[in-house]
Amino acid sequence: MSDPAPKHIERELIPVIDIGPLRDGSDPVSVARELHRASREVGFIYVTNHGIPEETIEAARSTAMEFFRQPPEEKNRVAVSGAHRGFLSVGGAKMQDDAKADLKESFIWGYEDSHGVTPDDHRLRGDNRWPGFMPQMQAVSMDYFNRVHEVAHHLMRGFALGLDLPEDTFLKTNDTPLSRASYVYYPPQESASSGQFGVGPHTDFGVLTVLCQDSVGGLQVETLDGEWIAAPPIPGTLVVNVGDLLARWTNGEYRSTPHRVINTSGKERLSLVLAYDPEPRTMIDPRDIFGPDCEMKEEPISCGDYLLWRFAKAFSYRDKDGK
Ligand SMILES: O=C(O)CCC(=O)C(=O)O
Numbered sequence: 001m002s003d004p005a006p007k008h009i010e011r012e013l014i015p016v017i018d019i020g021p022l023r024d025g026s027d028p029v030s031v032a033r034e035l036h037r038a039s040r041e042v043g044f045i046y047v048t049n050h051g052i053p054e055e056t057i058e059a060a061r062s063t064a065m066e067f068f069r070q071p072p073e074e075k076n077r078v079a080v081s082g083a084h085r086g087f088l089s090v091g092g093a094k095m096q097d098d099a100k101a102d103l104k105e106s107f108i109w110g111y112e113d114s115h116g117v118t119p120d121d122h123r124l125r126g127d128n129r130w131p132g133f134m135p136q137m138q139a140v141s142m143d144y145f146n147r148v149h150e151v152a153h154h155l156m157r158g159f160a161l162g163l164d165l166p167e168d169t170f171l172k173t174n175d176t177p178l179s180r181a182s183y184v185y186y187p188p189q190e191s192a193s194s195g196q197f198g199v200g201p202h203t204d205f206g207v208l209t210v211l212c213q214d215s216v217g218g219l220q221v222e223t224l225d226g227e228w229i230a231a232p233p234i235p236g237t238l239v240v241n242v243g244d245l246l247a248r249w250t251n252g253e254y255r256s257t258p259h260r261v262i263n264t265s266g267k268e269r270l271s272l273v274l275a276y277d278p279e280p281r282t283m284i285d286p287r288d289i290f291g292p293d294c295e296m297k298e299e300p301i302s303c304g305d306y307l308l309w310r311f312a313k314a315f316s317y318r319d320k321d322g323k
């Protein structure tokens with residue numbers, strides 16, 4: 001196992017990008033260029049001026065902590081469903097076949113319309129599992145989801161512009177996205193010397209991840225040189241990273257970067273994570289970007305099929321065929 005201590009606390013390697021001019025339309029192309037550069041290099045980006053009100057983030061955090069503080073039997077009333085919605089207790093996620101199970105607990109929910117309805121056109125989505133004992137959780141969580149999803153949309157427009165494409169290139173099949181959000185709780189851990197992680201080294205499966213860290217720290221990112229560096233919290237920022245599907249869509253041009261969490265702060269840590277994905281039928285096809293003659297490193301695949309395959313390997317509660 002590699003050394004769990006990060007080599008440097010070095011955040012210059014992970015750029016901080018102000019996405020205000022992309023969101024308000026005043027200078028989208030300059031932002032797009034910065035996003036493009038970062039995605040080809042470290043694959044991780046801090047973004048400022050994301051537009052999510054502090055109160056929305058605070059409300060999501062306090063709801064999440066109220067949920068995690070419930071006794072296990074209460075949380076298990078909304079235990080994760082076959083559609084990957086609900087509470088996933090410690091041990092449910094394992095990022096590598098030979099790894100110890102992650103220490104984290106999470107609560108996962110996804111897109112629903114304003115009537116609370118979720119499409120059931122794919123095995124990785126179905127009704128959200130809102131706990132009856134926390135009546136405010138649905139509204140608070142959906143407010144956060146919708147806001148952070150808007151940030152993901154702006155970023156996807158930015159990535160398209162950065163690749164010299166029309167800005168809607170990645171957003172054509174996006175009305176009912178497969179995106180999921182999670183509240184992720186990390187208890188404090190003594191050290192990682194025994195190969196135990198909050199979340200073990202992994203790349204994210206989907207298109208894009210938008211993470212709201214708290215002030216505790218513990219996220220580490222692997223650089224191109226194979227060194228683990230800390231990605232410490234920076235107040236007012238979100239952390240964005242390229243996922244495997246965006247790397248595949250860009251024929252490997254963008255980098256889906258391994259990362260992990262080791263929470264040795266002595267405090268509890270809470271993350272709000274959006275895994276952004278378009279509709280399941282969306283074909284992830286590099287020819288959308290590089291034209292019909294592109295020499296593809298991997299075959300086109302639908303977003304939904306790809307995620308089913310990856311989920312089957314990562315979550316012990318799922319069958320190996322993804323059901
Ligand atoms: O909590 C974090 O900082 C990272 C979470 C993460 O990597 C994930 O949920 O995929």
Ligand SMILES: [Fe+2]
Nearest residue numbers: 202203204259
């Ligand atoms: Fe991740």
